[in-house]
Amino acid sequence: MPKNPVRRSEHIGTFSNSLLSDVTNLHGYIAEAHNVVTPDGYTLTLHRIPGRVETKRRNKNRTIILHHGLLGSSVDWILLGPNHSLAYLLNDAGYDVWLANARGNKYSKTHVTKSVYSSEYWDFSWHEIGLYDLSSIIDYVKENTLVKSQIYFVAHSMGAAALTVLLSTSPQYNTILNLVILLAPLVFMQQAKGPFRIISELQSLDYNATLKILGENQFIPSEKFIKALTRKFCKGDIKLCENPLLLLSDGGKVISDSTRMKNILAHVPAGGSTKTIMHFGQLISSGRFEMFDGGSTMNIKKYGIASPPKYHLREIKLPVALFSSHDDWLSTVPDIIKFLSYIPNPVVHHIVQKTSKEFSHFDFVWGEEAPELVYKHIFDILKQY
Structure with a gap:
């Protein structure tokens, strides 16, 4: 971290040029965009949904931050449309809703000095998303909401990993947030x-070669590699399997609703680094939850030891609710059960009940059954806190 980190933030008003705002306006909601600059210089866009168009703003004493998953963006939380998307349901229930975007995605792709x-x-x-992005986002939201507002945080997939990093390395955020x-x-x-295990095996054999296959900077895997994974793992529409995120998460599982499939393909993946993958x-x-392994020489220079340190999960003191599914690759x-054994204050582990359809990794956000199988239970938990 820089010696004198400065978080610069700027409210840039209703973000009419944003694709997210175009969609929310179509759905009947207002969207704002806020810029937050992290201590290490990345400019993040925070989207805020203060209310419906016809009601404008309402005073709300509950604040909630939603963070997207792997290679996602704030749009993920509204893809199911009004009356179904978690962001809208929370707003209708009286929450001041903030949607985060991690560095490197299409809404947060600038830096104060780096190209x-x-x-x-x-x-x-x-790791950096948790340490720098989330700390900056939470601080900004705290400063720009009601003083007595309780702040809740819902994070999916990679966003949950990043939040776990922050809570275990910066314990003060355990007192700022009310529940995660x-x-x-x-x-x-x-x-x-699935394909992620193949990637893991390849990088164990030859890290640099794997880096070239996946994209040396931004995650843009080679066409040849995607085709090889598709032949091995695709169990749905070939068109879906050509989307690297859908292939990694569930083998391009069939999306029955054509409109929802079109919306998903239009917005994901939203971008991210190969180092994240x-x-x-x-x-x-x-088998550990640990910091990035740069090799023994680099680890000694960065961490003071040859192996990457584990995160101190027992530092996570605030209430934590966990959701999982037997169909998740x-x-x-x-x-998740292993994770539960490390955190001091788990309040619930909800395993999505088996239905006629598989409930896979991204169904938690944009699955057609998410409102009934996940969001209903989220509201039950929030009512308790």
């Missing part, structure tokens, strides 16, 4: 399956 075309820009994983809800968190990943690959092979039930 997005440079390797220096892309030298980050979910982690949907399919990517913390322990030893039981993960490879940090998760490291967790699969190590990446965040498996056994790995």
Whole structure:
């Protein structure tokens, strides 16, 4: 961290040029965009949904931050449309809703000094997202909401991993947040399956070669690699399997609703670093929730020891609710149970009940059954806190 970190923030008003705002306006909601600059210089866009167009603003004494998952963006939380998307449901229930965007996605792709075309820009994983992005976002939201407002945090997938980093390395945020809800968190990943396991095995054999296959800076895997994974793992529409995020998460599982499929393909993946992907690959092979392994020489220089340190999960003191599914390739039930054994104050572990359809990693956010199988339970938990 820089010696004198400065968080600069700027409210830039209703973000009419934003694709997210275009969508929310179509759905009947107002959207704002706020710029937050992290201590290490990344400019993040925070989207805020203060209310419906016809009601404008309402005074709200409950604030909630939603953070997207792997290679996602704030748009993920509104893809199900009005009356179904979690962001809208929360807003209708009286919450001041803030939607985060991690560094490197299409809404947060600038830096005060580094070019997005440079390797220096892309030298980050979910560790930096947790340590710098989330601390800056939470501080900004706290400063720009009611003084007595309670702040809740819902994070999915990679966002949950980043939040776990922040809470375990900066314990003061355990007192700022009232409750965190982690949907399919990517913390322990030893039981993960599918293409991600192949990536993990490849990087264990040859890190540099894997880096070239996946994209040396931004995660843009080679066409040849995607085709090879598609032949091995695709179980749905080939068009969906050509989307690297959908292939990694569930083998391009069929999306029956054509409008929802079109919306998803239009917005994901939203961008991210290859180092983020490879940090998760490291967790699969190590079975630990640990910092990035740069090799013994670099580790000694950075951490003072040859192996990457583990995160201190017992520092997470605030109430934590966990959600998982038996159909999830990446965040498996056994790995979530392992995570539960480390945190001092788990309040619930909700395993999505089996239905006629598989409920996979991204169904927690944009699955057609998410309102009934996940969001209803989120509201039950929030009512208790």
